[in-house]
Amino acid sequence: MSDRKSRPRSPGTPNPRREQVPDSPIADQLRRVPKVLLHDHLDGGLRPETVVELAEQQGYGALPTSDVAGVTEWFAAAAGAGSLEEYLERFVHTVGVMQTADAISRVAAECAEDLAADGVVYAEVRHAPELSTQQGLSLDEVVEAMLDGFRRGAARAREAGNRIRIGVLLCAMRQEARAREIAELVVRYRDAGVVGFDIAGPEAGFPPTRSLEAFEYLRRENCHFTIHAGEGFGLPSIWEAIQWCGAARLGHGVRIVDDIDLAEDGTARLGRLASFVRDRRIPLEMCPRSNVHTGTVASVAEHPIALLRRLGFRVTVNTDNRLMSQTSMTREFTELVENFHYSLDDLQWFTVNAMKSAFIPFDQRLALINEVIKPGYAALRSEALFGPVADHEPALA
Numbered sequence: 001m002s003d004r005k006s007r008p009r010s011p012g013t014p015n016p017r018r019e020q021v022p023d024s025p026i027a028d029q030l031r032r033v034p035k036v037l038l039h040d041h042l043d044g045g046l047r048p049e050t051v052v053e054l055a056e057q058q059g060y061g062a063l064p065t066s067d068v069a070g071v072t073e074w075f076a077a078a079a080g081a082g083s084l085e086e087y088l089e090r091f092v093h094t095v096g097v098m099q100t101a102d103a104i105s106r107v108a109a110e111c112a113e114d115l116a117a118d119g120v121v122y123a124e125v126r127h128a129p130e131l132s133t134q135q136g137l138s139l140d141e142v143v144e145a146m147l148d149g150f151r152r153g154a155a156r157a158r159e160a161g162n163r164i165r166i167g168v169l170l171c172a173m174r175q176e177a178r179a180r181e182i183a184e185l186v187v188r189y190r191d192a193g194v195v196g197f198d199i200a201g202p203e204a205g206f207p208p209t210r211s212l213e214a215f216e217y218l219r220r221e222n223c224h225f226t227i228h229a230g231e232g233f234g235l236p237s238i239w240e241a242i243q244w245c246g247a248a249r250l251g252h253g254v255r256i257v258d259d260i261d262l263a264e265d266g267t268a269r270l271g272r273l274a275s276f277v278r279d280r281r282i283p284l285e286m287c288p289r290s291n292v293h294t295g296t297v298a299s300v301a302e303h304p305i306a307l308l309r310r311l312g313f314r315v316t317v318n319t320d321n322r323l324m325s326q327t328s329m330t331r332e333f334t335e336l337v338e339n340f341h342y343s344l345d346d347l348q349w350f351t352v353n354a355m356k357s358a359f360i361p362f363d364q365r366l367a368l369i370n371e372v373i374k375p376g377y378a379a380l381r382s383e384a385l386f387g388p389v390a391d392h393e394p395a396l397a
């Protein structure tokens with residue numbers, strides 16, 4: 001299902017790594033291409049060593065094991081969860097150590113550094129503040145700690161030569177009843193770095209309209225929001241998210257394929273909801289590895305991202321939970337290249353799609369596209385043509 005384009009071969013001695021996936025970018029390039037990440041959970045992306053250290057510092061005794069390797073493995077076992085509900089059970093321990101302002105700020109700072117080192121130039125990172133109030137922090141204190149951490153982390157990344165901008169999304173947990181309160185928090189911090197709202201948590205049994213009042217309030221306040229929908233539940237959830245609640249984007253939205261009939265010869269017939277999502281250019285925040293881990297799709301190779309991309313949906317590529325799904329933007333891109341033979345042009349298309357769909361002002365999105373993303377891809381394309389300037393590469397005669 002790839003939309004491969006033929007690219008000129010690199011001159012000089014063929015590099016065996018380059019030959020593995022014909023015409024595809026290589027691993028090192030994938031780390032360096034500018035990337036945009038719209039769907040990443042702060043409490044799903046802690047460094048395992050930070051989980052262990054914070055647990056020690058805070059006397060948190062509930063970790064299933066206390067060494068870094070064991071903790072890494074325990075979180076990685078989320079890959080075998082097979083359902084969204086089981087996958088989400090892993091969060092009890094990341095949230096468990098994110099109960100003080102210092103801990104939250106540290107996690108946010110490290111998140112900014114890790115994303116920047118992975119080549120992410122713009123990210124929207126989300127967390128549910130209500131989960132971090134178990135030891136008495138107020139919702140406002142949680143948000144302030146997040147904002148403080150992202151500021152510090154972005155500054156440290158910049159010193160290391162990696163520039164990143166981060167916007168915060170605040171989630172309400174769909175099984176709780178605090179959506180309106182969290183929506184008000186979004187409005188309160190909209191000028192301080194919070195760019196939008198979302199609902200997260202188990203999807204089956206907790207439809208988007210359960211939080212309708214919060215979405216209506218946000219619309220009256222001219223606020224942006226996305227909704228996790230079409231992951232653990234199907235089309236009715238997507239339909240409510242878009243047509244009742246007014247979501248600007250869909251978190252995952254992968255089950256929109258249930259509204260697409262695919263004939264043997266590859267021609268597709270879109271139902272009314274799928275047409276609406278495509279024709280209105282509603283961005284899909286797709287997270288291939290996470291979808292495999294929650295049992296939403298069987299494998300990355302079978303992920304509908306390739307079909308949806310071919311049909312012209314506004315598809316974006318995301319990590320969801322870097323810790324639980326053992327992933328990064330580079331890894332997601334690598335797996336897509338391996339499975340669908342995407343080229344740098346395809347990756348730029350995903351990246352520009354994501355930047356267009358961000359919740360920051362239009363002029364700033366445009367500036368990032370024109371001044372950071374496109375020049376970044378152009379530089380890597382010229383490397384693909386002429387090879388990187390490195391000692392081991394023979395110079396052109």
Ligand SMILES: O=c1[nH]cnc2c1ncn2[C@@H]1O[C@H](CO)[C@@H](O)[C@H]1O
Nearest residue numbers: 041043088091126127128200201228
């Ligand atoms: O893929 C997902 N679908 C639904 N909810 C999720 C997913 N990943 C994480 N969370 C939930 O969002 C909360 C706030 O970040 C996390 O604590 C987790 O429960």
Ligand SMILES: [Zn+2]
Nearest residue numbers: 041228251320
């Ligand atoms: Zn998510």
